[in-house]
Amino acid sequence: MRFPLALSAKIAGHIVKHKVKRTPKFAMVLQLEPLHTCNLTCTGCGRIREYSTNLKDMVPLEKCLAVARECEAPMVSICGGEPLIYPKIEELIAGLLEQGRVLYICTNGVFMRKKMRDYLAAVYSPALEPKLAKLLETKLISEKEAETIRKSDEAARKKTVIRPTKWMYWNVHVDGLEFTHDLIVEREGVFKECVEAIKMAKIIGYQVATNTTVYKETDVQEIEDMFKYLSSLEVDGHTISPGYEYDAAKKDMVKRLGKQPEDFFLTRKMTRQKFAKIQDWGKAFTIFGTPVYQEFLAGKRELTCTAWAIPTYNVKGWKAPCYLMTDGHYDGYQEMLAKVNWEKYGVVDGIARDPRCENCMVHCGYDPSGALGTNYKSGDNWKNFSYNFGTKPKPYPFTPVLAERAFNGVSIGKGHLSQAKAAINSPRAAMNGAQAAFSRKEEAHDHASGGSCGSGDSTQRDELLAKIAESKKS
Numbered sequence: 001m002r003f004p005l006a007l008s009a010k011i012a013g014h015i016v017k018h019k020v021k022r023t024p025k026f027a028m029v030l031q032l033e034p035l036h037t038c039n040l041t042c043t044g045c046g047r048i049r050e051y052s053t054n055l056k057d058m059v060p061l062e063k064c065l066a067v068a069r070e071c072e073a074p075m076v077s078i079c080g081g082e083p084l085i086y087p088k089i090e091e092l093i094a095g096l097l098e099q100g101r102v103l104y105i106c107t108n109g110v111f112m113r114k115k116m117r118d119y120l121a122a123v124y125s126p127a128l129e130p131k132l133a134k135l136l137e138t139k140l141i142s143e144k145e146a147e148t149i150r151k152s153d154e155a156a157r158k159k160t161v162i163r164p165t166k167w168m169y170w171n172v173h174v175d176g177l178e179f180t181h182d183l184i185v186e187r188e189g190v191f192k193e194c195v196e197a198i199k200m201a202k203i204i205g206y207q208v209a210t211n212t213t214v215y216k217e218t219d220v221q222e223i224e225d226m227f228k229y230l231s232s233l234e235v236d237g238h239t240i241s242p243g244y245e246y247d248a249a250k251k252d253m254v255k256r257l258g259k260q261p262e263d264f265f266l267t268r269k270m271t272r273q274k275f276a277k278i279q280d281w282g283k284a285f286t287i288f289g290t291p292v293y294q295e296f297l298a299g300k301r302e303l304t305c306t307a308w309a310i311p312t313y314n315v316k317g318w319k320a321p322c323y324l325m326t327d328g329h330y331d332g333y334q335e336m337l338a339k340v341n342w343e344k345y346g347v348v349d350g351i352a353r354d355p356r357c358e359n360c361m362v363h364c365g366y367d368p369s370g371a372l373g374t375n376y377k378s379g380d381n382w383k384n385f386s387y388n389f390g391t392k393p394k395p396y397p398f399t400p401v402l403a404e405r406a407f408n409g410v411s412i413g414k415g416h417l418s419q420a421k422a423a424i425n426s427p428r429a430a431m432n433g434a435q436a437a438f439s440r441k442e443e444a445h446d447h448a449s450g451g452s453c454g455s456g457d458s459t460q461r462d463e464l465l466a467k468i469a470e471s472k473k474s
């Protein structure tokens with residue numbers, strides 16, 4: 001089966017229950033942001049700029065558990081910021097699992113190995129030695145770390161830890177192969193760490209997914225190569241979504257300067273071009289989401305946004321109307337459902353109800369639409385059923401060439417701090433303002449609101465990638 005039976009059955013049961021009850025709007029996935037603190041400062045990340053990143057500003061553990069109970073979403077995606085920084089992350093995961101939720105821990109991967117070592121120390125017995133031997137052989141833990149695991153004390157054994165379970169996925173943020181990914185997260189070595197964390201998780205027995213955002217400058221072939229490589233590591237599933245951006249100023253420029261929208265941002269047309277092969281990818285790789293959403297991305301049909309089905313809760317409350325745009329925060333999920341005028345948002349039959357929605361085709365607005373049967377067409381239910389309950393694609397065969405292609409950055413001396421920085425310092429790039437774009441991370445937190453891992457405001461990333469590509473041509 002493409003996805004574990006228990007998980008698919010749980011989600012299908014939730015939809016059927018609400019259809020029978022004729023509930024007009026209900027939650028499918030809770031995007032829970034217990035904090036916005038992060039160890040990285042990715043280009044264009046809105047979360048670390050829109051919200052306070054002070055560790056004092058966190059959603060208390062009990063509140064996190066209460067909001068999950070309140071909205072009753074069968075799936076919870078714990079995001080942020082970097083959720084592994086949340087001091088009670090282990091207790092949060094344990095509490096949500098106790099509630100029977102399917103969990104996705106959206107992480108940049110940097111702290112994953114530490115959390116998995118904590119787990120190994122908590123459960124260590126000689127029976128674990130073959131796994132430790134494999135982790136040592138593949139250099140995923142050091143001899144010193146293995147000794148710490150073996151000699152775990154009472155405190156380490158009593159610690160609440162993140163255990164492998166079929167109800168939980170690590171969901172690792174990967175936006176491309178090494179060069180691109182490290183460039184976007186603005187730190188060399190992060191891609192390599194993600195890969196090592198994924199390998200370690202698979203050896204121990206965790207489920208692992210990845211989430212990727214496609215930007216205007218994203219090379220489609222690179223995304224396919226990334227899927228092949230991740231599949232060869234036996235990653236269990238992938239979320240992929242087009243980047244989102246809106247900017248009233250750009251609309252103004254279109255009007256005043258007569259430029260075309262595609263000069264500035266990922267339009268619907270461009271998204272459809274980038275995702276032309278999504279249905280083939282869906283057959284070859286374990287892409288999460290419905291085939292109906294894939295048809296939408298490929299430009300084969302229209303869908304209406306159902307952002308209310310993937311609500312976001314964070315330090316300020318229930319965020320409306322969606323994960324990406326903020327027009328207000330509410331104290332309760334039902335209150336948000338009742339008070340927001342949902343008819344103001346989304347694109348219907350190609351017409352944007354809100355100009356900010358015009359080019360949005362993101363996963364968190366439209367994937368639930370595919371599952372919930374908005375814009376239903378005959379055969380959709382069977383399509384979704386046979387996709388989710390169908391045969392899981394086999395892992396792509398691992399080859400050294402695949403790995404060589406993946407590690408195309410700092411591992412071979414072409415990190416963004418060397419090659420890319422040299423490129424953007426070229427006279428032509430300087431003329432184009434690339435240096436300014438690259439230095440933007442030094443600026444104060446003054447950016448417009450956007451998303452976080454995997455679905456943020458893509459303006460800056462597109463600009464940066466475009467300028468580097470341009471400077472390489474010179």
Ligand code: SF4
Pocket residue numbers: 305306307321322323324325345346347356357360361362364365366
């Ligand atoms: S169309 Fe996109 S930006 Fe608009 S409300 Fe839906 S998810 Fe949010």
Ligand code: SF4
Pocket residue numbers: 038039040041042045046047048080081082108173185452453454456
């Ligand atoms: S995109 Fe994710 S990893 Fe990057 S700074 Fe934002 S929250 Fe952190």
